[in-house]
Amino acid sequence: MGDDQLHVVMFPFFAFGHVSPFIQLSNKLSSHGVRISFFTIPGFIPRIENLLIPSPTTQIIPLQLSPSLGLPPDIAGTFDLPPSEAIKLITAIDLTQPQVKSLLSDLKPDFVLFDFAQHWLPSLASELGIKAMLFIVFSAIACAYVVAPSRLAGVDGNPTVDDLRKPPQGFPMRFGYEHIAADHSNLIKTFQARTNLFHYESFNESPNNFFRVQEAFNSSTAIVIKTCFEMEGLYLDFLKSQIHKPFILTGPLVPAEPPSSVVLNDEDWTKWLAQFSAKSVVFCSFGSETFLTKEQISELALGLELTGIPFLFVLNFPAKVNAEAELKHALPVGFLERTKERGRVHIGWVPQQLILGHDSVGCYLCHAGFSSLIEGLVNDCQLVLLPIKSDQFFNSMLMCENGILKAGIEVNRRDQDGYFGKEDIFTAVKTIMVEVEKEPGKSIRLNQKKWHKFLREKDVQEKFISNMVAEMKKILVHNPLVD
Template structure:
């Protein structure tokens, strides 16, 4: 029976203004809401539609979720009005300015907490002030990283032991020390600030942001993780026992979206009609289509786009390819600059290019999809796992190279394309032959069958973990009980 409104546990969610953080937070709010927890999401004006639009249809099928919109004075940080999201930035410098500017949101967040008097605040790691806000109102603050146990354990080990300093060149491999599995990296796959490369001032500013976030984390109540125990048991244990952190895994949260409409409406407005997309996929054989997407932040150069196009054509597989409109446009002039001559004509019926935003979970969940060429962002990776789709891994920046290791070396449900450089811009270093080979490896032959079987098994484990009685379900119940008794 649903508790009375005044007695219901109430959680305020405050995600970073980036699609990869906002979308899982919306799913998380839905998960808590179905467990009779009152959920309120705090965001800024430009980002509000990411929540309000999908919640419009959700209100007919799920418990109500509130969205509280707070002002964000971007002018103070030197940005034009309406620049409030990470995908609007093209450089590290802009990103840093933005991260420093978001401190102005502290006062507005305090007003929200004062207004609603919630029992808990779930806030992104890059809002270090959230720990102080929670302490001021004597409520627990849970940190949301947007990634998994494995990547956070790996980062902890790299910072603690600095093994990358023991090698002589960017191309020489080192082993991550004191780790459950033998994992090797090249320094070129790590962020430049970690390696001391690039602008010293920018590196120092990154480090300051990281140190502040880490300090706030250590004073917080614990961590909420979008993952499930069976996916990374060694690292769930390492995180709690070696790193000494309290954490609750409650994922994969994308599994809360059951109907086609809910899957279609995640994120921004799609540039393709739901029925057009499904109609195209319905006409394909099971597991015959490759889906390609680099997420919402990676920049793919003209040269690399050309290599992808030629690699896709050479692989002889049907495909759906998502190309970010804000980089390349979909006008004839822009397309002609990078698409191989008569490519679209040759690929008619065989390939579908989606310009802009695509309904990713709806696509991945279709039986026609046989592989996902992915940048290894954690949402994309976990969505692929949840849909039982093998991956061609092509990490770009952030912790994506870590996620690749989990997929290819530990879970063995994907094949690497050979990306070597941690950089938000995909420069064109991965050649068409490598793209073709990696796609063929997960789509055709004996090895592909083995990878597919392992991916299918992972999907079954993900669904079981999320359902009543599963590891994530039980973890969520345990967290709700602890939060309920916090101020009792």
């Protein structure tokens, strides 16, 4: 190892939606000669090992969770907990501080990249002469709307649903919604605001998420964020005006091409997908930790049936739930029989990247997780978005026809409770899969091609990482002045 080789510790929150971007960034930094030490819990190690590119300069280091919270010793993050108990992992992370300090003291890395929950880490790292940088794994637009410091300006106590329907002071208002006025009228729907209240709620006297993020903003050496100016310049400029720290952009962290030896080698999957023409199948999936209600599953299924288009419908259910029984109760009577020639329903994990890259898959109906959106665009899929919680609403706002990128379409939902029906699913899919020569489908497809091309430009994407490495080396010499 050269004397100038950087050593970076990665310390994500223990949920796969957080761990995955840390893995993606680790792989890209490793390919640029950076040494990586990855902190996680034992139950997560097999999944991380499967996704981290093997390197003699990359290691996974386990942290032991305190038994005082009653969490299983082999827990694999939030995936193994019912949603109501997942917040326990934030307290569990707080209790790792002595371990983390001991490990950092031994490892002596140049930097530690940490997640929102570890607001205490910069102070701890500073005692050891280590630079700590908050890695924001969400889009800039979501961060700008939900946790910008000005979010609580003029709010007495915790924000209400009505408060959260309005953007924070100074938030860029470049949207196609005609009802948005200069006086900061409601920008998001009631049900969307309601699902974001949890950021301001505390658990067992533990600091809430908003407080943790503000502390991290204030004490970080720099802010690392998974985006780029090409896609989110307006929101990055807003964040920089609010958070007076250097910003380092990783780019959208386009997933690496699967090795040529990796194929969709499940004969059943390959045979089923191969029977359909190019770009004709709708792949409908909501990730491993976004769960649908019985009513939502039923309406989605009926909407897919109405389209007449081939589909693969993938579902996951919370821990400790009988998934087979839940699915049986949720699917409409006769649905499987009526769609058996062109549809398939699957519970659990699927090789998502390989399925999205299959010639027959042309549409990705998903929850608008930022990584999922990037995967869909990279694989040249049309995007139908059905955001369910938190940052997903803002990702969809960025991506869809009224936003900046205008490269997808969002399923229409009711204001108060977020209800959508089969006709809403049918209309969204039809717009970009059937009525391709009509507006808005035609314009959406043109924009989708534009962003697909941008994300496939390897030299552009690699430059984000080389710039990041250069910025970190500068920081080691002296903390750069904020723009």
